[in-house]
Structures are given as C-alpha cells and as structure tokens.
Amino acid sequence: MNRTEHIALMASYNQWMNRKLYDAAAKLTDAELALDRQAFFGSILGTLNHLVLGDTVWLKRFALHPAGYPTLAPLDAIAAPADLKQLAFAHIRELTARRAWLDQLMIDWVATVQVADLDHRLHYHNMRGTAADKDFYSLLVHFFNHQTHHRGQATTLLTQAGVDVGDTDLLALID
Structure with missing residues (x-):
C-alpha cells in the first residue's frame, strides 16, 4: 500500500467509524449526550463537537497546500473556530449533518x-497564531490519528452510557 492509498483507507475508516459513533449517539437523549461526564471535552456532544472543529481547522490548513485542492474550496464559506472546546453544534442532528x-x-x-x-x-498558523512549517504527509498522519484518539474517547463515553458502538477496528476495512 502506498501513502496515498493509506490516507484513502484512513479517510474511509474515519467515515465508517463516525457513522457508527453517530448511530450509537442517536440512541441517547439530548440530555444524555450533553451530560458532563468529566471527559476532556465534558460530554459526548462536546467530544463529537471537538472532532468536527478539529477536522475543520486541519482541512482549512490543508487547503493552503500549493496543490490548491479545489475539493476543499467549500471550506472557505466556514469560519475557523476560535476554540476547539466550543459547543458549535448544540444538537446532535446539526452535528450529524456537518x-x-x-x-x-x-x-x-x-x-x-x-x-x-x-x-x-x-x-x-496554529490556534495561538504561531507560524508552523511541517511535513505534509506527517500532518495527515497526525490528522487521522487525532480523529482515532478522540473517537476512542467518545466510544468509551458511549459504552459508559450503556450504548455499544460495535467493532471499531481498522482491520475490518483491510482486505
């Protein structure tokens, strides 16, 4: 598997896992999703919001690549979040759509x-405004690893709330 095939696999895994997470989250009430569970981002909803906000920040950065990436142009219409802990989407339905x-x-x-x-x-520039210059492929690896890390937290919170997310292994998508 070459590097572009690897990032395509990780994007597919991201989509597959997010569908599973959001299907599991839909089994809870709005109050259960918003309940402070003493996690990094408080609640299940807060954790899922963080993932959307973090992905938005990174994708907007990736749009700065010299290749231009016209497929990322729709992100121009979305403001970058000022804080990755903000609850940008107060309801799971809006968050699910995003x-x-x-x-x-x-x-x-x-x-x-x-x-x-x-x-x-x-x-x-990072969230504090400090300029950075990093290897693009390594940033992509970080991007997908960040998603996996916080989805693991969300999976734990859902399990603690009595909802089984099911299989979460990347192995399920590897031929």
Whole structure:
C-alpha cells in the first residue's frame, strides 16, 4: 500500500467509524449526550463537537497546500473556530449533518492528493497564531490519528452510557 492509498483507507475508516459513533449517539437523549461526564471535552456532544472543529481547522490548513485542492474550496464559506472546546453544534442532528458533510469532503479530497503532494512542507498558523512549517504527509498522519484518539474517547463515553458502538477496528476495512 502506498501513502496515498493509506490516507484513502484512513479517510474511509474515519467515515465508517463516525457513522457508527453517530448511530450509537442517536440512541441517547439530548440530555444524555450533553451530560458532563468529566471527559476532556465534558460530554459526548462536546467530544463529537471537538472532532468536527478539529477536522475543520486541519482541512482549512490543508487547503493552503500549493496543490490548491479545489475539493476543499467549500471550506472557505466556514469560519475557523476560535476554540476547539466550543459547543458549535448544540444538537446532535446539526452535528450529524456537518459530520457527514465533512467525511464526504475528506473522501473526495484525499482521492485528489497525489504522491508528490505528500513530500511538501505545509506552512500554516496554529490556534495561538504561531507560524508552523511541517511535513505534509506527517500532518495527515497526525490528522487521522487525532480523529482515532478522540473517537476512542467518545466510544468509551458511549459504552459508559450503556450504548455499544460495535467493532471499531481498522482491520475490518483491510482486505
């Protein structure tokens, strides 16, 4: 598997797992989703919001790549969040719609990434405004790892709330 195939697999895994998470979350009430469970982002809803906000920030950064990536152009209409802990979506229905849209955007975008694109350095600013210059492929690995990390937290919170997410292994998507 080459690097572009790897990021395509990770984008598919992201979409598959998010569908499972959101299907599981739909079994809870709004109050149960918003309940402070003493997690990094408080609630299940807070954790899922963080993932959407973090993905938005990174995808907007990836749009700065010299390749241009027209598939990421729809992100221009979305403001970058000022804080990754904000509850941008107070209701799971709106959050689910944004999540599905972002996941499809990722699938479409990674299909356009070329092997040569991966060897560039990406110049961007972090959330504190500090300039950064990092290897693009390594940033993509971080991006997908960040998603997996926080989905693991969300899965734990859902399990503690009595909802089984089911199989979460990437292995399920590998031929």
